[in-house]
Amino acid sequence: MxxxxxxxxxxxxxxxxxxxxxxxxxxxxxxxxxxLDNTIRSxxxxxxxxxxxxxxxxxxxxxxxxMVDVADSNIxxxxxxxxxxxxxxxxxxxxxxxxxxxxxxxxxxxLHKHGIIHGDLTTSNMILxxxxxxxxxxxxxxxRSEELEPKGVDLHLMKRAxxxxxxxxxxxxxxxxxxxxxxxxxxxETKKVTAKIREIEKRGRYVAER
Amino acid sequence: MAAKNSxxxxxxxxxxxxxxxxxAVVSFEGKVLSNVNDAYMPKExxxxxxxxxxxxxxxxxxVLAEAFETTAIKPQDVNLVAFSQGPGLGPCLRTGAxxxxxxxxxxxxxxxxxxxxxxxxxxxxxxxxxxxxVTLYVSGGNTIVSAFEAGRYRIxxxxxxxxxxxxxxxxxxxxxxxxxRGVPFGAVVEELARKGERFxxxxxxxxxxxxxxxxxLTAAVQAYQSGKHSLExxxxxxxxxxxxMLTEVTERAxxxxxxxxxxxxxxxxxxxxxQSMLAxxxxxxxxxxxxxxxxxxxxxxxxxxxxxxxxxxxxISTPIDKSYVNVKWRLEEVYAPWVEETTC
Numbered sequence: 188m189x190x191x192x193x194x195x196x197x198x199x200x201x202x203x204x205x206x207x208x209x210x211x212x213x214x215x216x217x218x219x220x221x222x223l224d225n226t227i228r229s230x231x232x233x234x235x236x237x238x239x240x241x242x243x244x245x246x247x248x249x250x251x252x253x254m255v256d257v258a259d260s261n262i263x264x265x266x267x268x269x270x271x272x273x274x275x276x277x278x279x280x281x282x283x284x285x286x287x288x289x290x291x292x293x294x295x296x297x298l299h300k301h302g303i304i305h306g307d308l309t310t311s312n313m314i315l316x317x318x319x320x321x322x323x324x325x326x327x328x329x330x331r332s333e334e335l336e337p338k339g340v341d342l343h344l345m346k347r348a349x350x351x352x353x354x355x356x357x358x359x360x361x362x363x364x365x366x367x368x369x370x371x372x373x374x375x376e377t378k379k380v381t382a383k384i385r386e387i388e389k390r391g392r393y394v395a396e397r
Numbered sequence: 398m399a400a401k402n403s404x405x406x407x408x409x410x411x412x413x414x415x416x417x418x419x420x421a422v423v424s425f426e427g428k429v430l431s432n433v434n435d436a437y438m439p440k441e442x443x444x445x446x447x448x449x450x451x452x453x454x455x456x457x458x459x460v461l462a463e464a465f466e467t468t469a470i471k472p473q474d475v476n477l478v479a480f481s482q483g484p485g486l487g488p489c490l491r492t493g494a495x496x497x498x499x500x501x502x503x504x505x506x507x508x509x510x511x512x513x514x515x516x517x518x519x520x521x522x523x524x525x526x527x528x529x530x531v532t533l534y535v536s537g538g539n540t541i542v543s544a545f546e547a548g549r550y551r552i553x554x555x556x557x558x559x560x561x562x563x564x565x566x567x568x569x570x571x572x573x574x575x576x577x578r579g580v581p582f583g584a585v586v587e588e589l590a591r592k593g594e595r596f597x598x599x600x601x602x603x604x605x606x607x608x609x610x611x612x613x614l615t616a617a618v619q620a621y622q623s624g625k626h627s628l629e630x631x632x633x634x635x636x637x638x639x640x641x642m643l644t645e646v647t648e649r650a651x652x653x654x655x656x657x658x659x660x661x662x663x664x665x666x667x668x669x670x671x672q673s674m675l676a677x678x679x680x681x682x683x684x685x686x687x688x689x690x691x692x693x694x695x696x697x698x699x700x701x702x703x704x705x706x707x708x709x710x711x712x713i714s715t716p717i718d719k720s721y722v723n724v725k726w727r728l729e730e731v732y733a734p735w736v737e738e739t740t741c
Contacts, residue, residue, distance in 0.1 A: 192682075194648035217681075218674035219641045222596040307605045311653065328605060340557070344605040351551045352653075387557075 195231070195327050203263055208253060211235075213260035228260040231327050236262060238303060238329045245301035247294045248322040267322045273310040276353050276360070284356060288363035290321050295345065295364070296371025298323075299380075304330045304337040308345040310352060339383030342368070346384070407470050408477040408709070409500065410702025411461075413493025414485030414513045415538055416444045418453040420464035421698030422475070425706050427523050430468040432692070432699040433460050438578060443566065450488035457496050464698065475504055479705020482510030482715070483726035485538065490722035498717055509705040510715040513696075514539060514728040517689075518550060519707060520700035521662035525687035528737075530658035533647045533675065535665035536696070537562035540643070542606060542650045543728060545736050550728050553650040554606030561639055562665050564610040568635060571618045572628060581695070586632045587668050593633020597626050601638050606646045613638060636670055644674040651682050661688045664695040707735040 190209070191198040199210040213228040215221070236252045243249055254263040272291070276284060291313060298305055305312075306328030314322045330337065345364060349357040369377040406425035412418070416439075421432040437452035439445060465472055480497030483490055494510075501508035517539075518532050532550075534541045540556040559567075562583060569582035574589075576582055599616045602609040617635040620626050651659060659679040661672060666689050679686035693699060708714075711734045 192652065194645060194652045194678075216641075216645075218644050218677040220596060220637050223601070223637055223641060226598070227601060309605070309653075328603065340604055340607075344607065347552075348605075351546070351553055354547055354551075 193325075195325075200266060201263075203253065206253075207266040208263050209250070209266045211262040211264065229257055232257050232260040232262060235326045235329070238326045238331070239264075241301065241303055241331075242298060242323065242326065245297045245303060247297050248316075248320050249326070250322065250324060267314045267316065267324060269314040269316040269322065271311050272313040272315055272321065273352060275315055276310055277355065281356075281359075284360065285363045287315065287321065288360040289367035289370075291345075292364035292367025292369075293371050294321060294323060294367075295342065296368040299338045299341070299368075300372050302331050302333045304332050304341050306330060306341065306344075308341055309348040335379060335383050338380050339387050342380060343384050343387045405474075406476040407474055408479055408702040408706045409461075409464070409472075409475045410511075410698040410700070410705055411478070411480040411493045411497045411500075412513075412516070412696050412698045412701045413450075413453050413489050413496075414481045414483075414696055415489055416449050417696040418456050418460055418493065419696060419698035419701075420461045421702050422464055422468050422470050423699055423702035423706065425476075425710070427703060427706075429693075429699045429703075430470060431464045432697055433463045433467070434695075434697055435460050436578075438576070442570070444486065446486040446488045449486065450492045453489055453492040457492065461496070461500075472500070472504060476506055477509060477705060477709050478504070478506060479509045479511050479701050479709075480720075481513045481516065481701050482720070483513065483723035485513055485722075485724060487722065487724045490724065494720060494722050498720055502717065507709065507714040508717060508720060509709050509713060510720055511701045511704045511708065512726055512728060512731045513701075514541060514543075515550065515731050515733065516700035516704040517662045518543070518660070519704040520693050520697075521660045521666075521687065521689040523703055524690050524693055525660065527658045527660045527685070527687045529656055530660035530687060531647060531650045531654055531656045531684075532660040532662060533643060534663045535561050535643065535661070535671070536663035537566060537665075539663065540608060540610075541728060542646050544650060544654045544656055545733070546654075548732055548734065548736075550731065550733060550736075552727075552729050553653070554608065554646040557604065557607050557609045558611040559614065561610060561643065562663075564614045564639065565635075565665070568614055568617050572621045572631070581664065581667075583665055583668060586636065587670065589629050589632040590636045590670065591633075593627070593629040593631075595626070595630045595633075596637065597630055597634040599634055599638045601642060603642050603645055606649050608642050608646060610639065610642075613642075636668075640668070640671045640674050643671065644678055647675060648678040648682070651678065651684060655682075656684065658685045658687055661686075662694065663689075666694045667691050708733075711735040 251265040312325040419434040435456040437449040478501040542554040
């Protein structure tokens with residue numbers, strides 16, 4: 188059963204050896220020529236499970252991978268019970284909102300500390316489980332890097348996602364994200380990354396000094 | 398004060414953001430009565446802001462006169478003057494702003510400063526009947542994926558470095574293509590790309606919903622200069638990679654917002670290959686695909702006039718002492734009360 192039709196892949200809820208699983212299919216994109224499309228799909232299919240595993244090592248909850256089929260660009264993984272953070276962030280109490288934001292920041296910090304750049308930090312890619320954990324589910328655009336620049340871009344994306352989807356609470360949420368981030372990477376590193384984010388924002392086109 | 402809704406109200410729109418100086422007369426009902434343009438052509442290289450501004454000052458009188466000569470409307474019939482207040486090149490914007498201020502004072506009508514990006518979106522909506530689209534706005538200076546939410550056109554994705562139009566222009570110059578009057582470099586590349594057959598691998602850079610074209614530009618120029626690939630093949634590959642990137646982020650925004658329409662606007666909207674790619678994703682997401690007509694795709698006065706009318710009708714005008722240009726005016730900073738909230 189199709190549960191989410193994303194731009195990058197479609198997610199199907201399936202039963203696989205008596206387990207409830209998500210099958211992530213990177214279906215051919217008709218708008219792309221096959222040469223380009225095949226390369227992008229197989230690269231992302233190989234890459235994603237690898238990074239998901241690295242994220243676990245970093246202490247960030249991610250779905251368990253059961254099977255990878257590069258030829259068809261399919262990944263079979265655990266179905267994570269819970270709700271998208273996108274759906275709950277504006278609805279919960281302000282206390283819970285700050286807890287969630289801080290926790291998200293902590294997780295991003297752990298990823299970055301281990302050289303993992305998520306590449307698509309939006310609240311629809313995070314699942315809040317019934318026991319209060321936040322599971323990061325989509326690593327389709329992630330990359331490995333120890334450099335400051337991609338870390339800054341990553342957090343800049345998070346900030347932008349908050350502003351476009353949760354504009355009412357974006358400011359306080361991002362502040363809490365950065366506090367959680369500091370817990371994982373330390374104050375010094377956070378300062379550097381914060382300066383980088385500001386630099387990226389100014390670099391963006393037509394950004395007035397804020 | 399002039400009647401705000403009457404059918405015989407007209408707005409003069411002046412556009413001078415970059416290389417084009419444009420003037421148009423648009424009725425408050427949204428009828429484009431005239432739309433005149435004169436483009437600055439650099440002898441070599443890209444746009445030199447001061448040279449372009451000098452061009453604008455030289456042609457302003459002629460363009461403005463022509464905007465009235467081609468209609469039955471006289472300057473005295475105009476109820477509103479709108480001008481492009483930003484973002485864009487400072488000297489160019491100031492030239493248009495000066496003309497607009499002078500005319501508004503002389504005709505004793507209100508002045509309204511328009512955000513150039515809003516102009517592209519609104520003229521696209523007017524011309525296609527789109528009401529609440531995900532917009533891909535692509536031009537020489539901008540690459541923005543946006544959608545309306547809570548009073549503003551929110552930016553969902555944009556370029557982290559150069560605009561797609563700029564990428565195509567610089568590439569075209571670097572590989573030695575010649576610009577002809579009235580034929581943008583993008584059209585020259587498109588024509589060559591149609592003859593390309595072999596795909597050359599080039600970097601594909603999508604970061605979430607944001608894009609980067611500078612690495613792609615360098616790689617494409619190097620691929621041609623290596624002598625291993627034909628110009629047609631490199632043009633073809635550059636277009637395929639760049640437009641696939643644009644389509645991917647637009648699809649992400651569409652999946653995220655679930656809007657009912659996809660609107661393609663801006664100068665690069667004229668590209669058929671880009672149009673065909675976006676049509677595919679629109680269909681897959683049950684959205685209507687809308688593309689701005691070619692005569693309103695590039696920078697023009699009509700889009701400024703129309704966005705000015707919309708703003709003015711919702712009570713917005715710009716006093717002359719607040720009409721200084723804003724070269725870095727972000728789309729998201731514009732409060733757009735004229736757009737009806739159709740979602741949430």
